[in-house]
Amino acid sequence: MALRMWASSTANALKLSTNPKSSLLVSPAFSLSRCFSTVLEGFKYASSHEWVKHEGSVATIGITDHAQDHLGEVVFVELPEAGKSVTGGDSFGAVESVKATSDVNSPISGEVIEVNSKLSETPGLINSSPYEDGWMIKVKPSNPSELESLLGPKEYTKFCEEEDASH
Amino acid sequence: MALSQTRSIGLPLINLIRLKGESILHQLHLEEMLLRTSSDNWCIINDGTIDPTIVMGVSGKPVELLEIESVLRDEIPVIRRFTGGGTVIVDQGTIFVTFICNKDAVPGLQSYPRPIMSWSSLIYKNVFQGIGDFSLRENDYVLGNHKFGGNAQSITKARWIHHTSFLWDYEISNMAYLKLPKRIPDYRQARDHLEFICRMKDYIPRSSFIDRTIHAVGSHFRLRSPEPEAIQTPLGTKFEPSSRILRKQDLEEAIMKSPMANHVAQSL
Numbered sequence: 001m002a003l004r005m006w007a008s009s010t011a012n013a014l015k016l017s018t019n020p021k022s023s024l025l026v027s028p029a030f031s032l033s034r035c036f037s038t039v040l041e042g043f044k045y046a047s048s049h050e051w052v053k054h055e056g057s058v059a060t061i062g063i064t065d066h067a068q069d070h071l072g073e074v075v076f077v078e079l080p081e082a083g084k085s086v087t088g089g090d091s092f093g094a095v096e097s098v099k100a101t102s103d104v105n106s107p108i109s110g111e112v113i114e115v116n117s118k119l120s121e122t123p124g125l126i127n128s129s130p131y132e133d134g135w136m137i138k139v140k141p142s143n144p145s146e147l148e149s150l151l152g153p154k155e156y157t158k159f160c161e162e163e164d165a166s167h
Numbered sequence: 168m169a170l171s172q173t174r175s176i177g178l179p180l181i182n183l184i185r186l187k188g189e190s191i192l193h194q195l196h197l198e199e200m201l202l203r204t205s206s207d208n209w210c211i212i213n214d215g216t217i218d219p220t221i222v223m224g225v226s227g228k229p230v231e232l233l234e235i236e237s238v239l240r241d242e243i244p245v246i247r248r249f250t251g252g253g254t255v256i257v258d259q260g261t262i263f264v265t266f267i268c269n270k271d272a273v274p275g276l277q278s279y280p281r282p283i284m285s286w287s288s289l290i291y292k293n294v295f296q297g298i299g300d301f302s303l304r305e306n307d308y309v310l311g312n313h314k315f316g317g318n319a320q321s322i323t324k325a326r327w328i329h330h331t332s333f334l335w336d337y338e339i340s341n342m343a344y345l346k347l348p349k350r351i352p353d354y355r356q357a358r359d360h361l362e363f364i365c366r367m368k369d370y371i372p373r374s375s376f377i378d379r380t381i382h383a384v385g386s387h388f389r390l391r392s393p394e395p396e397a398i399q400t401p402l403g404t405k406f407e408p409s410s411r412i413l414r415k416q417d418l419e420e421a422i423m424k425s426p427m428a429n430h431v432a433q434s435l
Contacts, residue, residue, distance in 0.1 A: 070279040091323065096224070099250075163277075
């Protein structure tokens with residue numbers, strides 16, 4: 001698991017595809033290939049499939065590789081303005097893919113200090129680089145202890161596998 | 168116990184709302200309110216809407232999708248709705264069917280766009296059994312290779328909505344307000360609107376479609392009629408719908424800011 005995550009993070013940095021797909025038996029009406037999505041060390045994760053990278057007084061937030069894979073090609077991103085407050089667990093924006101808008105939820109509470117303006121012209125960055133160029137907002141956390149209740153990489157990987165297996 | 172009652176034991180409950188001629192803007196406001204403030208499952212069927220209205224998805228750009236000058240000239244209302252997806256023009260010939268569900272309402276269904284879309288097609292496969300060659304093709308409902316309904320969805324943390332505007336009938340002249348969109352499915356193959364779409368009325372009577380849809384929903388849910396207070400915004404809940412009619416000024420500004428307008432201005 002650790003080797004795969006290291007390989008994934010390195011390959012991700014090199015912008016290489018890291019998603020070998022594995023099909024498992026599921027109900028034909030809802031079948032999706034199971035994907036060993038990239039999960040990076042040093043990040044925290046929400047069960048609603050957002051990630052947080054906390055560096056000093058800034059937390060960067062985006063959606064995970066698992067989420068972007070399940071959502072499909074992102075064609076539009078709705079983001080808040082800098083200065084707005086976000087609340088842990090609540091929606092701060094949305095992405096559009098496959099005729100659907102999907103809420104994106106902030107894992108933590110705080111003030112938005114920067115928004116990724118590249119996403120308005122190139123929303124597909126969320127698919128091609130969910131943990132780097134596809135970041136969505138930077139937040140000044142108001143309650144850093146909220147990070148402790150988020151999932152670590154191994155817990156999140158297990159959560160994704162269990163979620164996919166149960167559907 | 169009646170067979171239908173036996174069939175529905177163990178199925179999740181769904182509230183069925185039947186409307187006729189309701190304004191599409193009111194319908195969208197109701198839907199978004201139920202999505203965001205209710206914890207019940209809902210099926211809404213609106214049999215036609217009185218006034219021809221253009222409805223764009225959340226990211227729709229009028230200058231790319233509409234013949235704006237004709238729209239302004241003929242004063243056709245343009246709505247930006249809260250769900251994703253493309254642009255439709257709706258009127259009395261349109262039948263709307265909407266599902267609003269908790270993410271765990273349908274066993275085994277992941278609340279992502281493609282699984283929800285795939286699940287919805289099971290309902291309509293049932294409706295069109297023995298009637299037409301129905302399938303879900305690149306996220307469109309088709310009979311043969313002709314689209315007859317526009318789909319859109321919105322997914323929140325705990326719930327999702329899937330709604331469809333079905334072309335039971337349409338006015339050819341109304342289709343002229345819509346441009347060929349930039350993103351089109353492969354199976355469309357550059358066909359213009361009239362070659363691409365079909366009328367459901369060529370396949371099934373209007374009341375039969377609605378009855379068969381309700382029956383098909385009943386094989387997945389236990390249907391019930393909601394109490395009137397269940398359709399109101401809960402007391403103390405702050406909710407503002409996001410679907411809105413674009414102002415004439417918004418459409419005029421879209422023309423002014425368009426690349427074509429800028430090109431003309433620069434060449435003068």
